[in-house]
Amino acid sequence: MTKSFVGKSIKRNDGLDKISGDQKYLDDLKFGGLLYASILSSPHAHAEILNIDIKEAENSPGVKRVLTGDYHPHAMGLYLGDKPPLAVQKVRYYGEPVAAVIAKSKADAEKAVQKIRVKYKKLNSVSSSRESLKKEAPILHQNLKNYNHIPDVVPQPNSNIANLTKIRKGNYQKAAKEAKYVIKEKFKFPPGDHVAMENRSAVAEIKANGDVQIYSTTQAPFVVKELLAFNFDIPTGKINVIAPPIGGGFGGKAGLQLEGLAYILSKSVGGKPVKIVNKREDDMVSSPGHIGLEANVTITADEQANITGMDLQYYFDAGAYADYAVNVSRAAAISATGPYRVDNLNCDSYCLYTNHPFATAYRGFGHIELAYVIERSIDILAKKIDIDPVKLRLINAISKGDTTPTRSLMDNNTGDLKACINKTAELINWDQGSVVKIDNDKVIARGMGLLWKSPAMPTNTDAGAILTFNNDGSVNLHNSIVEIGQGTKTALRQIVAEKLQMPLNKVHITSEVNTKTGPHDWATAASRSLMMAGRAAINASEDAIQQLKNTAARVLRCPVEDLTVAEQKVFMTDEPNIFIKVRDLCLGYVYENGNAIGGQIIGRGNYIARKLSSMDPKTGEGRPALEWTLGAQAVKIEFNLRNYSYEIKKAASTMDVGKVINPDLARGQVTGAMAMGLSFARSEGFSFNSSNLVQNDTLRDYKILRYGEHPNYYVEFIETPQGDGPFGARGLGEQGVIGMPGALANAISNAVNQEIKELPLIPELIYKNVKEGHNDD
């Protein structure tokens, strides 16, 4: 009789720590002899640095060192090296770090940093991605042609183009010529922020023997380690990065964040440990945020409402530096069409420099952005054809046998998108109508948005797992997944318990990641942790089982294949009363006379993405996508026609996730993502003044969804197994954000009978649309 842990709502392992205030995050840890840094940031969006006077700051009490850009004037980056840790010669966005003070206390550092005097000469700034392409636009990076970059990123020197990904599939021109219906639309929304509740921080120390120790609020400790090694010419093995549980990441803590700066700060004071903690304002604008987008969308359809072609131009607003944005724009090209069957496609996805705060990964990684413009366009197309938008989605939903924009086949693992659409339509009561009048002031409106996403990551992305045993027979799962709130560690424990058939409370798991002791793991990002680390954990469990059986076979004097491991015993399958306890085997078996055999059991497991390939630079052809999660989402709103405000009453989501490992945790990921998507659409995004300075760099002014503004959530899963996923599971952490902005904007557009093409969906924007719409009539 096997016990099942997979598919059950096991409680998270970090509950007691988190509800008692005991959970220690980086800023809660104590370090001996710590020095503190305070950063001076740019008050301008684009300016030349004429002079920095640090004298007074250097003489301020407690100050150890004041640094400016010339201490380490080398550009660094993730895929494209374009950003020095402190600005050199020029500042390119409001909030860019310009100088740093290291002092004995936080207060001393804060006091001194205000004594740095910087003279700037303001330069014209680029205020949008479309503007960045204009001839007269200032070029942000004159040295672009000399920057290091990976082959998949294609910057264009003497322009503001940091990357351009082209997709050419089928014959769009022909499709356009033959089309019965054509819609052509433009969309835009500004960059914004992740607003993880924990601000980023890092502590760096260089020990006497040259070992570099970094503590960081990072989702990607191995990326940090490898990039520090590359950029500072340190042997990788000399660097250790430790990642305690973090207070939310959402992509904003992937890549290289404050670690490089912390490293040079520590270096400048002889290797002493130095801590940087972002203030909220810094975290919002100095550190990278969410990408902005402007887009042109043309969709063609035939008489039967089949989509025949798409012509898409995505102009991503990367801000002043490339960071992850160059891959976000690429990921958006890979998934450019949304989850629709599109045989003829032209897509140009640009990653563009502007004088805005720069962008990094954000939950959804390019997909929430493209889904907004596609899902709005689908609704507009439905009106043009005069067909129900849900029906139009059903007709064109991608399914097994279709190909993606990069011409890779949707294989046997393809989820059932049509089932998702039908289920979501049912959850939101689509049949009751997309707009229903309640009284003179109020209408109920509904809107739908589809989603799809595949992890966008290097083709050799990997994960590892190591199982060690304790003398009570319990196991420790060593893994390098960062605890970011997602609950993957609990799911991994379930997987190990299931494989070893042992009680869950006998499966222990490391909570922090230590790159010296943990197995290599690309990053806790791209919703691939469960899939990859889950596969590695299965692998490690099987390895441990084999080793347990090998030793047990010698003791029990029977063939290995006659043995079973369960209930913390190794027993003969057909004679279960002949057994040895795991605890008597796992650290070596000891005979009565003292002879020992076997040695400790160490299960090892790994996983590497399979069959991924790069894309053809001219057509985009290739296989960059590991697996696709498909889904349909919808909202029901109550809209007030008097003041254009609205309440989101219901939000529904159906996703095909292959297999639900832990239903409660899966639901929590989806509701959280739905809220984030709704929040992004409803009220987020930076507001810039005419000088491109961010006007809302606090949580007082930058509004995220609050308690009571959240809808009732309806969440369902479809389980079409992912053949190569652990127990058939595929990723679900990010996906819930993707369809929500389109769904909400569709509902609002339905409510006011005007096509809204911007974000955020604040009442004033809707009012303006209605007013201008009426003026057009």
Add this chain to the structure above:
Amino acid sequence: MISFDFDYYRAENAKEALHKYLELSEQNQNVLYYNGGTEIVTYARKNKIKFSALIDIQNIPECSVLKSNEKQIIIGSSVPLNMIIEKNYFPLLSNSCRGIADHTTRNQITIGGNLAGKLPYKEAVLSLLVANANLKVMTQNGITIKKITQLFDKRLQLKPEDILLQIHIDKGVIDLPYFQIREVKQSEIDYPIMHLVALKQNDKIKTSLSSLCAFPFRDKDLETIINDNKLTRLEKIDQVVNNLPVPISSNYRGGKDYKEMLFRNSLNSCLDQLGSEI
């Protein structure tokens, strides 16, 4: 974290607080009274204000009073907004304070702090203006009691050393018909983009407004228009909009056009509810 140093004094009575203020000022110190502190602490962290001394007036007994007697309601200036809302002696005041900040913060924000702070919204003043409340103020020349309508012009017109001790509201106004509406950009927890309060007394509507323009006000000329029953509803609204004492302000929370639309709608609802005309 506040990066600059300052001294902190906790006063036990108003006289000593005022004397301390004068004494420190003479020493060229930059002094602020501290009453709730939410604005002072957050602005100080961002170095948006500087001071060398704070005089905490929250322990002054008169400032902590919250009571109702036969004639009036007495509210000490250090009473937190939540306490006023919960006691609910004057529902219009409760309702117009309810939108300020959030519930937790309203345990810290005092009514005196809201009235005397630097932020331009001062939503607690709206109902006090239409109720024509009295303010009890400690001055160098002793205690004075004056109508708020005399003391409030864009902000409380007190001398720097003066201490707002109490607010007195005539009980005759507390059950009068009223109207109150607060509009926001999107989230309820936000500064308003328009907050309109009205009270109907002796068949006359009195109104006050915050956030529509650069500062809060009650304007007699506007009330004359509102109460002029020779005008049609639309004429009234048009004339009010055209005769605002200062133009409607525009910022990233709300543009002029949108705010005007909200104001027109709100005024219309107000007149619907309080029914000034035939």
Add this chain to the structure above:
Amino acid sequence: MMITYKGNKEISLKINNEIYKVVVKPNETLLNILRDKLELTGPKAGCENGDCGACTVLINDKPFKSCMALAVEMEGNDITTIEGLKKTEIQKAFIDKEGYQCGYCTSGFIVNAYALLDKYKKPNEQQIKEWLNSNLCRCTGYEGIERAVNKVIDNR
């Protein structure tokens, strides 16, 4: 007599029913003192601007944002941080109903919800909203938090 604080001065604070003697300066907030000097790191510095609620503590049973209070004001008050709440109904309900994910806002949310459920036996939806929208959570979408509070109410 006017009480004066200049520079460093020892004050005594009653926190979680214990008396702490601590040297403070007038410019230090209650949050600074709790975290940096008393090792009570449950309250978090999410914004230090009164906007996020992660630093919420109770002052005489009422929720306060400790980033906006000066430590010197706090003498004579009863302060409760998350560390002072032990296995309360609402803490158990947060585990049971998945009221947390990353956990960073959790201390503040629980302290606030505890105060609400202490003041009202069965708060209504409007009261719950009015109290709890003082805190921000970025992970959960608030469903788990709502369910946790309702579980406590339903058990009463």
